[in-house]
Amino acid sequence: MPFKLYDYQKTLVKKTRQSYADGYKAPCVVAPCGAGKSVIISDIARMTTKKGNRVLFLVHRRELISQIEETFLKNEVDLSLVQFGMVQTISRRLEKTPKPQLIITDENHHGLAGSYRKIYDYFSDVPRLGFTATPIRMNGSGLGDVNDILIEEVDAKWLIENQYLSPYKYYAPKLIDTDKLKLNSLREFSSTSVEQAMNERKIYGDVINHYRKLADGEQAITYCHSVEASKETAGAFNNHGIKAAHLDGKTPKDEREKIIQSFRDREIQILANVDIIGEGFDVPDCSTIIMLRPTQSLSLYIQQSMRGMRYRPGKTSIIIDHVGNVNEHGLPDDERHWSLKKQQKASGGAENPVKQCESCFMAVPSQTRECPGCGHEFAIEGGDYDHDESAELEEVKESPVITIDFREPEDCKSMKELYDLAKNRGYKPGWAYYQAKHLGLIS
Missing domain, CATH: 3.40.50.300 (P-loop containing nucleotide triphosphate hydrolases)
Known part of the structure; x- marks a missing residue:
């Protein structure tokens, strides 16, 4: 049937x-x-x-x-x-x-x-x-x-409210170190100091302790920034008596299937990887996502953060974001208005350029170190990530970013939509009125 x-x-x-x-x-x-x-x-x-x-x-x-x-x-x-x-x-x-x-x-x-x-x-x-x-x-x-x-x-919020996806709790660090922020002549934080404070290559918080504190005993998938880091993460969990395994593009098919079956049978609690458990990849139900990989890719962020939200009665997914991705992209179920048109980075959610794997020609984010399609290793750029294990993660209950609105004025079909777009971009209502006149929505 x-x-x-x-x-x-x-x-x-x-x-x-x-x-x-x-x-x-x-x-x-x-x-x-x-x-x-x-x-x-x-x-x-x-x-x-x-x-x-x-x-x-x-x-x-x-x-x-x-x-x-x-x-x-x-x-x-x-x-x-x-x-x-x-x-x-x-x-x-x-x-x-x-x-x-x-x-x-x-x-x-x-x-x-x-x-x-x-x-x-x-x-x-x-x-x-x-x-x-x-x-x-x-x-x-x-x-x-x-x-x-x-x-x-x-949208995702509707799916959660109607029990097609599980609710979630999101934990992340306060990403900006306010001690490094400097005031400019207008008594505002200077853009240079904000950029420096936000671009530190750090993983915040003790990964093992936060797992035990927030999701002890739960099945978890960790996303790491490199194959080496993924292997180290799995090793760290194993050293603390928490059974873990690593997967990457070069893991033989038979071994991969054996690892995933062990995860399904709860013989393994932690599945560490870079990008292999991503788009369309079928893994057993899990409740916890551990993010150790910063990304400017909204697509990648949503795929990873929502991986543990498959619905099960009584389940609450836990997202442990050690790199502050939520500060770049907002919460997984934030309202987002899409458009077919090209967006500027200022509109929120724009992403880094891509590069193409010279082995299998797959398009991947520019920061990818190993092709998730064929396992080809890219040249390492920019060094490794520091760890600030003393940092404490806090529950994020409200989105730290404004509504992500990818629309342009031409996408709006009414004054209400134009006013919403103006609000989401931080513009004054007069901007919406001007756009409506330009588009012929009002005379």
């Missing part, structure tokens, strides 16, 4: 189908982590293959293929009409790839990379469909060059 979708999932499918009827060619479905993206994708693929049409399903990491293939099989998708392919492989074998009637891109925020666009250009007359939790590139660009409409229905 095909899956029975939740009402909000049915609505997303309905909106997607309607977008094609309205003339759009490349919609992107925005679904928060935990919204059941793979179920929605499989339902659209099922309806497509039921009509005898071929589907090309693109992923950026090999291990994701078996996961989505299993979901498709359970939802009665005709797999004889589906081609699952790594984007790096398909982009090199376009002439040998049967023409599909629909291209589905998983983790669609990667879609601006050259390898994806090569496929899109080759099959330029084929409708496309993307899925992502964060429709923004790592350099801050919107997806307007590859998508023509964003389809949204629910």
